[in-house]
Amino acid sequence: MFKSLKEKLKSWFKKTTEEIKNEEKEKAEHKVDKILIEPIDKIPEIELPPEKEKLIEKLAPEEVQPEEKTEEKAGKKGLLAKVKDKFIKTEINESHFGRLFPELEEILLENNVAFNVVSSVKEMLKEKIMGKSVKTNEISSFIKEQLKEVVSEILVEPFDILKRAKENKPYIILFFGINGSGKTTTIAKLAKLFLNNKLSVVLAASDTFRAASIEQLAQHAQKLGVAIIKHDYGADPAAVAFDAIKHAKSHNKDIVLIDTAGRMHTKENLIREMEKIVRVTKPDLKIFVGESITGSDLLEQLKIFHSGVGIDAVILTKADVDEKGGTALSVGHITGKPILFLGIGQKYTDLEPFTKKKILESLGLD
Ligand SMILES: Nc1nc2c(ncn2[C@@H]2O[C@H](COP(=O)(O)OP(=O)(O)O)[C@@H](O)[C@H]2O)c(=O)[nH]1
Ligand SMILES: [Mg+2]
Structure with missing residues (x-):
């Protein structure tokens, strides 16, 4: 997951921030050179009477300075450049941002981050970096740090499902999502997780719609x-x-753990069915299961289920075949609900707890 996004972000940082850095350094060096020269230029000329001038010439004939050795010169220049690098600051302005953001925007959109999430990233990042004075040499790390904060604010930190599961007995979890999104498989994975944590489990085969769904769950049981x-x-x-x-x-x-159908004759039917299950079972947790790879489709489904029955958390499946990963950034922002796990394969153990830290690491931001 995030393979493509991580690589693209990395080259974006390098390219754009290097460009800005070099440009600003050139400008700043020019300024420093000017500052070094100007005071000498600006010494006011004092007019001396001609005879006095002659006298001074006699007393202090023009000193002939030996040419500095080129090596020495180079050494001094290197040192000066280093000093400049350390102290020259760039104030990040609209023009910098205008050069930075379009490429980032493209990268995010290409990698399945939803449009309105990209807009939020833009506003948040702008707010964080505009007008900030940063050492020119540190522009890249500064922007990376700020983008990390933005992503961190967009993601919702998950709660501990094992801890929650001990709050009520029995603890009722209802799963929904469209057909083939991985509900049944995820239920089996979670059942395994609960069993490993000494919690006993009952499965409810409430997908009575799809052919073979009951047998599939029965096999897992x-x-x-x-x-x-x-x-x-x-x-x-x-x-x-x-x-x-x-x-x-x-x-x-x-x-x-209540399995449900992901398809009815109509979308309205499906939501009505889910509402009824919610009314009857009063679940402690309603989890939406969706395929990470489907991007904007998944977000549409998520919105329908969220407005229809209200979800508490999300599990994204098939993250093992999703190189883009942007969906994971969009979910929290759109629903305000956390992603609890990523499904990363078909084995019972292929369920990875989702944490902000892990995502930031996978994006190369941590
Ligand atoms: N690669 C991969 N396949 C998965 C994952 N989760 C589920 N699947 C597969 O997706 C297909 C549909 O899963 P299923 O649980 O039947 O979906 P449901 O219709 O929502 O219950 C099955 O072939 C699963 O093995 C996952 O995390 N990674
Ligand atoms: Mg199923």
């Missing part, structure tokens, strides 16, 4: 050794979930 509550295809998904909760209560189970 068997492999993991957990209970599954299922009805027939076409049964009421809310009723299945209700039975699973009843089972968990009577068997003293810790967690109920």
